[in-house]
Amino acid sequence: MDIEYTVTENIARNRSGQIISIDYSFDEILVIETPSSSSSSGITRQNKEKRNRSYDVKVTREQYQSIIGQKRDSLSFDAFVDVLRPFIMGYYTDDELEQAFYRLDRDRSGTIHLDELNCFLPILNDTINNNNLQDYVRKVDENFDGTLNYDEFRTLVLRGIGRDIICNHI
Structure with a gap:
C-alpha cells in the first residue's frame, strides 16, 4: 500500500503583512496492490486499486x-497558523516544529496534554473528542504517559497523524 499526497497552501495577507486567511487543499491517493493469480495458466498479475480523497481547510x-x-x-490566530502549518504539511522547515510545540505547550511543562491539543484541533475538526485524541496520541506515545514530548510530537507530525486528525481519518 502506497500513499501519495499533495498539499497546496495559499496564504492571504493584508497590506501590513498580517495573515488574514490560510487555505490548504490536500489530495490523497491510496494505491493498494493485490496479487492475483490464475490457477489454470500459472500467471501472476498485480491488481492496483486507487482511492482518492480530497480535503480543503480554509480559515480566515x-x-x-x-x-x-x-x-x-484558545490560541491567537497567528499562533494557530504556526501550529496548523506543520500539522497539515506533514513536514516543517527550520524552527517551525519547535514553534508549533511551544505554542501548544501552554503550561510550559515540556509536554503537550490533551487539553492543550483541544485548544487547537476542534476548530478544524468539530467531531474530534478526547477518546479519539487519546487513540491518536497512543500511536506515538513511547513512554505511555498520555502526553506528547517534543520527539513524540515530531513523530506525530512526520507520520501525518496530525493531518489525519484534521482530515477526520478516525
Missing part, C-alpha cells in the same frame, strides 16, 4: 475569532 482570521470567542484559553 474573522472566522477564527468568532469560533474562539466561545472557547476559553
Whole structure:
C-alpha cells in the first residue's frame, strides 16, 4: 500500500503583512496492490486499486475569532497558523516544529496534554473528542504517559497523524 499526497497552501495577507486567511487543499491517493493469480495458466498479475480523497481547510482570521470567542484559553490566530502549518504539511522547515510545540505547550511543562491539543484541533475538526485524541496520541506515545514530548510530537507530525486528525481519518 502506497500513499501519495499533495498539499497546496495559499496564504492571504493584508497590506501590513498580517495573515488574514490560510487555505490548504490536500489530495490523497491510496494505491493498494493485490496479487492475483490464475490457477489454470500459472500467471501472476498485480491488481492496483486507487482511492482518492480530497480535503480543503480554509480559515480566515474573522472566522477564527468568532469560533474562539466561545472557547476559553484558545490560541491567537497567528499562533494557530504556526501550529496548523506543520500539522497539515506533514513536514516543517527550520524552527517551525519547535514553534508549533511551544505554542501548544501552554503550561510550559515540556509536554503537550490533551487539553492543550483541544485548544487547537476542534476548530478544524468539530467531531474530534478526547477518546479519539487519546487513540491518536497512543500511536506515538513511547513512554505511555498520555502526553506528547517534543520527539513524540515530531513523530506525530512526520507520520501525518496530525493531518489525519484534521482530515477526520478516525
